[in-house]
Amino acid sequence: MTKKIPLTGDQAVAYAMKQIDPDVVAAYPITPQTAIVMSFSNYVANGQVSTEIIAVESEHSAMSACVGAAAAGARTMTATSANGLALMWEIVYIAASTRLPIVMPVVNRALSGPINIHCDHSDTMGARDSGWIQIYCENAQEVYENTILAVRVAEHKKILLPVMVCQDGFITSHGVEGVEVFEDKKVKDFIGEYKPDSPLLDIDNPSTYGPLDLQDYYFEHKRQEAEAMRSALDAIPEILKEFEKQFGTKYDFIETYKLDDAEIVIVVLSSTAGTVKFVVDELRQRGIKAGLLRPRIFRPFPKEKIINALKKAKAVAILDRSDSFSAEGGPLYTEIKAALYDLDIKPIMVNYIYGLGGRDIFPADINKVFEDLQKTVAAKFTLPKVNYLGSRE
Amino acid sequence: MTERKKCWREIPIGGKITEAGNAVKYNTGSWRTFRPQKNEKKCINCLFCWIYCPDSSIKVEDDKMAGFDYGHCKGCGICASVCPVKCIDMIKEEK
Numbered sequence: 001m002t003k004k005i006p007l008t009g010d011q012a013v014a015y016a017m018k019q020i021d022p023d024v025v026a027a028y029p030i031t032p033q034t035a036i037v038m039s040f041s042n043y044v045a046n047g048q049v050s051t052e053i054i055a056v057e058s059e060h061s062a063m064s065a066c067v068g069a070a071a072a073g074a075r076t077m078t079a080t081s082a083n084g085l086a087l088m089w090e091i092v093y094i095a096a097s098t099r100l101p102i103v104m105p106v107v108n109r110a111l112s113g114p115i116n117i118h119c120d121h122s123d124t125m126g127a128r129d130s131g132w133i134q135i136y137c138e139n140a141q142e143v144y145e146n147t148i149l150a151v152r153v154a155e156h157k158k159i160l161l162p163v164m165v166c167q168d169g170f171i172t173s174h175g176v177e178g179v180e181v182f183e184d185k186k187v188k189d190f191i192g193e194y195k196p197d198s199p200l201l202d203i204d205n206p207s208t209y210g211p212l213d214l215q216d217y218y219f220e221h222k223r224q225e226a227e228a229m230r231s232a233l234d235a236i237p238e239i240l241k242e243f244e245k246q247f248g249t250k251y252d253f254i255e256t257y258k259l260d261d262a263e264i265v266i267v268v269l270s271s272t273a274g275t276v277k278f279v280v281d282e283l284r285q286r287g288i289k290a291g292l293l294r295p296r297i298f299r300p301f302p303k304e305k306i307i308n309a310l311k312k313a314k315a316v317a318i319l320d321r322s323d324s325f326s327a328e329g330g331p332l333y334t335e336i337k338a339a340l341y342d343l344d345i346k347p348i349m350v351n352y353i354y355g356l357g358g359r360d361i362f363p364a365d366i367n368k369v370f371e372d373l374q375k376t377v378a379a380k381f382t383l384p385k386v387n388y389l390g391s392r393e
Numbered sequence: 394m395t396e397r398k399k400c401w402r403e404i405p406i407g408g409k410i411t412e413a414g415n416a417v418k419y420n421t422g423s424w425r426t427f428r429p430q431k432n433e434k435k436c437i438n439c440l441f442c443w444i445y446c447p448d449s450s451i452k453v454e455d456d457k458m459a460g461f462d463y464g465h466c467k468g469c470g471i472c473a474s475v476c477p478v479k480c481i482d483m484i485k486e487e488k
Contacts, residue, residue, distance in 0.1 A: 099407030160406065198411050208410035220401035221408045
């Protein structure tokens with residue numbers, strides 16, 4: 001029996017962590033992630049979990065402690081946001097390249113500066129090439145389920161890469177929703193017991209983690225990391241199938257909404273997808289063939305699924321909640337545009353940077369994007385390739 | 394003859410070393426610029442060099458200083474520096 005309880009996105013993470021009962025959690029509080037660590041600390045203080053919680057002096061230490069714990073053979077978790085992730089940076093890469101299956105919920109927040117505590121994706125988008133798997137969640141329900149899912153993804157023998165479970169700061173992290181939670185035993189059965197391969201604490205079989213790796217083998221280890229991310233594309237669907245069998249929720253790398261016959265399409269991550277669905281419904285009532293594509297898993301990049309989802313569209317707007325400062329558009333835009341390069345017939349594709357620093361995005365904004373696409377399809381005007389949605393001109 | 398180096402499929406993931414003590418197989422002596430050389434007559438076998446060597450590159454036989462492991466000695470010169478009778482000279486490798 002599942003039950004529905006009111007939870008914020010942060011509390012949903014903490015609840016999932018309670019059920020996962022990781023061996024070690026090392027974390028440092030940062031807005032808007034704070035409530036995760038706060039709620040989880042309560043579970044620890046109340047004896048509801050057996051987790052060893054390490055209160056560290058910074059995020060650099062948090063991720064360092066996680067690397068040590070995971071190498072020792074512990075199922076390890078942490079959580080962070082924005083500048084906290086930035087302070088972890090050095091160790092974020094080391095966690096991935098040492099192939100430690102750490103699970104880290106990240107509450108997306110604008111990366112300073114100027115200093116701002118509200119939602120955008122500049123923090124995790126900067127870490128998109130760090131070797132971590134990245135899952136982006138639309139709402140608290142998904143945050144809860146993906147946190148549980150992430151444990152299996154990270155620990156899969158063909159993957160063994162750390163996972164970020166991303167949710168929108170404040171919008172999802174602090175908004176209360178009814179979240180259907182699973183029975184403790186069902187979660188325990190799904191995640192199973194963590195059996196690390198040659199952990200440091202296996203003193204009968206001593207091993208060394210993180211040694212110097214020079215011109216002769218570094219390249220091979222990076223190749224392994226790249227291949228692990230590729231094999232995640234094959235391994236994740238198996239885990240998703242098991243997840244559906246256990247909990248009933250069917251997930252894929254991407255979510256599509258009224259996309260099959262859509263002529264104009266918006267691609268967007270996380271909570272803004274909810275607003276887009278609302279606008280798509282309105283447009284559909286007026287007979288306008290609008291649709292949505294929401295990549296759920298951004299790393300590994302589900303290229304084939306994205307191509308299949310977009311190849312029939314006439315015009316596509318990619319909405320990026322971060323700018324890459326490449327002068328060429330946001331990260332989602334450049335990657336999706338590149339993915340479609342090999343198609344003979346390609347949709348018109350434009351980029352909208354939106355919502356930086358928590359700037360609200362309204363149905364009227366989404367409507368404007370769809371209108372722009374309609375006009376472009378009708379060849380009434382040519383859109384600039386990169387547009388700023390909601391920034392005062 | 395150099396050993397065939399393994400491909401990415403054949404090595405433990407993540408740079409992990411699962412074989413204890415295999416640093417002995419990894420020759421690092423080629424990094425050396427200065428080579429330690431012992432003056433046999435001056436050596437008093439106090440083994441300060443053996444205690445201080447950061448790379449276990451001082452060979453000891455029958456409690457006596459028995460020379461250097463040049464396969465691993467990187468020429469840091471600590472042995473020469475701590476030697477109380479100054480019996481170790483650091484000689485430039487090209488000489």
